[in-house]
Amino acid sequence: MKFNVALIPGDGIGPEAIEQAVKVLDKVGEIFSHEFKYTKVYAGGSAVDKYDKPLPEETLDICKKSDAVLLGAIGGDKWSNLPLNKKPEKALLTLRKELGLYANLRPAVLQRSLKNDCPLKSELVKDGIDMIIIRELTGGMYSGEKGVRQGKDGKEAYDVECYSENTVRRIASKAFEIALKRRKKVTSIDKANVLESSMLWRNTVNEVAKNYPEVELEQIYVDSASMKILKNPGAFDVVLASNAFGDIIADEASQIVGSIGTLPAASLGEKSLGMFEPNQIHSSVQDIAGKNTANPIAVIMSSAMMLRYSFNLNEEASAIEKAVSETLENGYRTRDMMTDGMKLVGTREMGDVIAKLLSK
Structure with missing residues (x-):
């Protein structure tokens, strides 16, 4: 099956987290014989910098024509003093309205391996x-x-x-x-x-x-x-x-639930088109952007929600969720989740481990 996904890497750590979600989705496609076609578009602070507006018309048009929208992160201190109509968050609100999204789904799941962090x-x-x-x-x-x-x-x-x-x-x-x-x-x-x-x-x-x-x-x-x-x-x-x-x-x-960095979110409407993002979509954490230390799990789990709620691929979604759980149970942690005795990995390495577990 073929699916068109509008990718909004967004701001701060968003682009590197999105890269890992794509890595995992491509592995899912390889295993289950699906093809995911990605179209990267601008929204949020990056769009303000490039187009002087948080949501360009081209971005909205591509999102409307896609099967689903996957976001990395929106906003940051850099744009906090802009007028309301130019704030990065305006893109998120406009997308929800224009795509007819009325239901925000936010799971709160305590991973067994994170019980001590609760x-x-x-x-x-x-x-x-x-x-x-x-x-x-x-x-x-x-x-x-x-x-x-x-x-x-x-x-x-x-x-x-x-x-x-x-x-x-x-x-x-x-x-x-x-x-x-x-x-x-x-x-x-x-x-x-x-x-x-x-x-x-x-x-x-x-x-x-x-x-x-x-x-x-x-x-x-x-x-x-x-x-x-x-x-x-x-x-x-x-x-x-x-x-x-x-x-x-x-x-x-x-x-x-131990770490907010593991939590996804989704916004859905009457149709299958949905928008999927980390629970804390506004946490672009610009100070660590590009340093390979960000936690990509929330965006990876958001891609699993996309498979389940927009594409009706429940087995594939469960495979991602299981791979994430096994990764955490095996002790792999990014810096934000790191505790004594765990294995510290970077953003790219966390994506690699999850994708590898999918292969098994």
């Missing part, structure tokens, strides 16, 4: 951590009406949290569909005791749940969820949340 007590993670946060991307206060006005006590700033039934129904259906392929549990997070938008969210999720009788639905408030993730993370399977709540909860979950 900041939680061992008795709290004895059952492991394997959850996926499904964050709605198009609604809520991030996308709602906002502004600044003069009030009786000075300036007032406002950001409106607004959700429609159809928007909630769409993201909830996505969460339940994913739960069917996992442990069949959805935890929906809201603040329905004080927010009208959350009351609509909860009621709509309840309606969607009726279509999935085999999936258990748990509904909890966001403050309770933030505590439960730290006290009993193994209780979560699929976590469904609004734009703002999902942003916060996903970041919290990413801190309890």
Whole structure:
């Protein structure tokens, strides 16, 4: 089978991490008889430097015509003082909107070999951590009406949290569909005791749940969820949340899995076209760029998500995930994950080891 992939190496360590993902994908293609055609395009800070805009029209056009988009990293301190319309992050937001991507998937998995690196007590993670946060991307206060006005006590700033039934129904259906392929549990997070938008969210999720009788639905408030993730993370399977709540909860979950450098993310829409990136897409870590010390695992794992969710190649995706797990179990670490007794490797060497394990 042939697949067209738009590659956005991006900024900082992005290009060298993308190189390793391509190396692994090419090995997958060799083993499973697939052909991946890559088209490199500019977006983010590199596009600002070259085209004076974070997302050139050519990049958007190529992404729309591709089967999937794979990103390395976006942004960095170099561009932090630019106006909002030229900030590298604008490229990410525009791509999500133009490609019709409304569901952000962020797995939080504690690799067995990284259990000692988890900041939680061992008795709290004895059952492991394997959850996926499904964050709605198009609604809520991030996308709602906002502004600044003069009030009786000075300036007032406002950001409106607004959700429609159809928007909630769409993201909830996505969460339940994913739960069917996992442990069949959805935890929906809201603040329905004080927010009208959350009351609509909860009621709509309840309606969607009726279509999935085999999936258990748990509904909890966001403050309770933030505590439960730290006290009993193994209780979560699929976590469904609004734009703002999902942003916060996903970041919290990413801190309890030993290394954020192993975590991928995906943004999906109604069609198979998706955008795949490291969990911390904004971590371009410019100070180590080009030094062969960056951790490429998150981008490699993002390529596995691409195979699973855009190309429906589940066996191939599992092969990458297994190779990454075996690499970590064999003690290979980049500098950000290095501990006593482990084997220090560089960016390219980590890609080599994972690709070699795929061959086995």
